[in-house]
Structures are given as C-alpha cells and as structure tokens.
Amino acid sequence: MEALVRGLWNDVKGVELGDFPVMTFAEAERRYGSDKPDLRNPMELVDVADLVKSVEFAVFAGPANDAKGRVAALRVPGGASLSRKQIDDYGNFIKIYGAKGLAYIKVTRTRERPGRYHQPGGEVPERGHCRSDP
Template identity: 90%
Template sequence: KATPEGARDYLVPSRVHKGKFYALPQSPQLFKQLLMMSGFDRYYQIVKCFRDEDLRADRQPEFTQIDVETSFMTAPQVREVMEALVRHLWLEVKGVDLGDFPVMTFAEAERRYGSDKPDLRNPMELTDVADLLKSVEFAVFAGPANDPKGRVAALRVPGGASLTRKQIDEYGNFVKIYGAKGLAYIKVNERAKGLEGINSPVAKFLNAEIIEDILDRTAAQDGDMIFFGADNKKIVADAMGALRLKVGKDLGLTDESKWAPLWVIDFPMFEDDGEGGLTAMHHPFTSPKDMTAAELKAAPENAVA
C-alpha cells in the first residue's frame, strides 16, 4: 500500500489485477510504522528505495538508504547516534577521522555563510555592515540598511583585487539569478593610501571614514576584493551565499581535499509562502522549540523547530 510521503511513488501496472498498480517503496514506511506501533524503541534498516523524481546531483530514482526510526529520543541524542555512525564509516572506509562535528544554528549559518548547509572548507564569511551605511546618500545601501527586513553584507575575497572587470561583471550577472539587482565592490590595492588606494564605483557615495570602517570590519588587506549585497535578508543570503561558493571554487580558495561535516540546528518552523502567509519550512510534523502555545499563536514566524 502506498502511503503519502514527500516524494512520488513509481506505479507499476499489475498483470493479474487489471486496472490496479503496485507502488514501489519510496521509503520503508510500512515496516517502521508496524515496529513503532508494536512498542519497539528504535530500529535501523538498510533498504532499497525508489522515487519518481528527476535525476539531480544529490538524488536519483533508485538508491540505498540507512533508515532510522526512534521513539522518545531528543534531537541531541539522535545527532549523537548518527554522528557516531558517520564517523565510524569514514574511518573504516576512507581512513579519515572526522573528529567531533561542530554545531551551528540556522540563524548563524545564514548570517555568516548565506546558507543553511555551509561549506566550511571555504574560508570566506559574510560580514554585516548595515550599521555603517544608514546615513549614506546612496539608496542602494541606505534603503536596506534602514529597513528592519533588509540587510547589507560584505564578502571579503582574499586576493580578489586581481579579478578583471569582465569577471566582476560576470559575478554581477550571477547574483541576479538569485534576485539581486547588482554587485557593488571595493578593490583594495593599498590600504595605507586611503581613498587613493582603492578602486570602487561606489566610493563617491562613501566618505573615507566609512570606507576605513568597512575595511577594518572585514579585515581587508592589500590585494583583496570586497563584494556587497544589499536587499531583503533572503535575497542577500541567497545571492551572497551562492557567490561565496562560486568565487571560492573559481579562485581555488575552497580546499576540496578536506571533509567538513556540520550539524545545523534550530531551523525556523515556518517560512514565508510568498503570498503573505506562512508554510512549514521542512514538513508539518515538527514541533516548536522552547515556545508556549500562546507565544506560537502570537508570533509563529519566530518559532524554531
């Protein structure tokens, strides 16, 4: 029997029973449901699954899954079990000791990396600079800087001053894919020379003190490039997070020989559905964390799961 899940089943016509179909298992739901109802505390299964989905880099129509179902376990306990499994596999199969996995909240991951699954092999981080730009006479920066729903973030690219105008324009077109209107930048040639030591199309809107504050906050050095994202928080996170990954790969800043596992926790329970309402960010079967029913009803957008 097919049970409703987040993926489509493969339906196979029955030769014997005309007009009826078999649904290939896209998840081992029936076994786990029976076991949980029977009073088992937990179960593990290595199972073959089939999902009627498009082939992508991170999914395929047929795959082998390690399925785990537990009762009465907290999230930290689940993470402990799964982390031990992954560490054991990496050590046994690849001879790599991953060490303890760092833990980061969703909010911190979005703020620092513009992603809920940041690649920590890439050393670059986003830096908030909105407070430095609230009074500038440049609406592209001042607008989001003064908007509670806006954000202005800087991305320092070590050695990025060597990028050509063509490359910069290509990155400008790249961030537009994610809703950004463009890509402002500051090339740091010689910090000691102040305004004369930088090259930037937005420098005329910023005084020397503001530029120096930005360079200090981003820890910019000679030869670096600073890119800026200014818009609502989601667009800035999406665009600058994607730019961080692309630049890291293009310039060889991401060490792809390493492994960098990470637990990201405290995801928002809901997200904007684009029509003024809220929808479950992951699925409807999560519960709010550290929140009363009254608080959830009053401000569901603040709930983390």
C-alpha cells in the same frame, strides 16, 4: 547519525573523526548566505549596515535602515586585481539567485598609495572602515 558515522569510520578504518561541527540554520545563513555552506571556503559574509546607514547611496542606506534589511560584504583577498568584466560576470551570476546586482569597493595598497579606494557610482565608506591586507 553522527555517532553511527563516527563508529563506522573507527571500526572499519581505525580513524577517529571527533565531533562534527554544528551550526544553526540562522548562523549558516548569516555567515555564509546558505543553509548548506561549504566550510572549506573560509570567506564569510560580514554585516556592514552600521557603516552605510548615513550614506546617500540608497542601495546601501535603504536596507541598512530597514529592520528587515541587510547589507553584507564579502572580503575577497586579492579581489582588487579582478577586472571590471570579471566583476560584471559575477554580478550576472548572482542575479540567477534573485540578487538585483553587485556593488563593490576595490581596496588597493602600494608604497606610494597606502590606501586607494574605488567604487564606481557610489560613495566609499570612511577609510577607517576599510583595510587592504595582503
């Protein structure tokens, strides 16, 4: 199918498409949480289970210590500016897909406070594990 599409574009429009990106089902699910990711969106899930295995917050520690569990994070550039209401709206949205809720950590940086962390209702991982890039 790939060869057919590339050939048509080349023959009809004179456009050389090159090879199509390919990834396995498992890789797509691990990196994007979907078997049909939109690769225009550069944000990927990051496994953080090793960072939260020993925290007292069971929502993180439980799945982190379960061989079949997963704790993943999504780094959202500029996300520290999201309001609590916006985050709650995202939490309600993901419940449609079976998630139980949305936990978050806000990482902000100013000249006066090089690394300020905020996580309502839970522990924040050690500061060395979080960073705030512009």
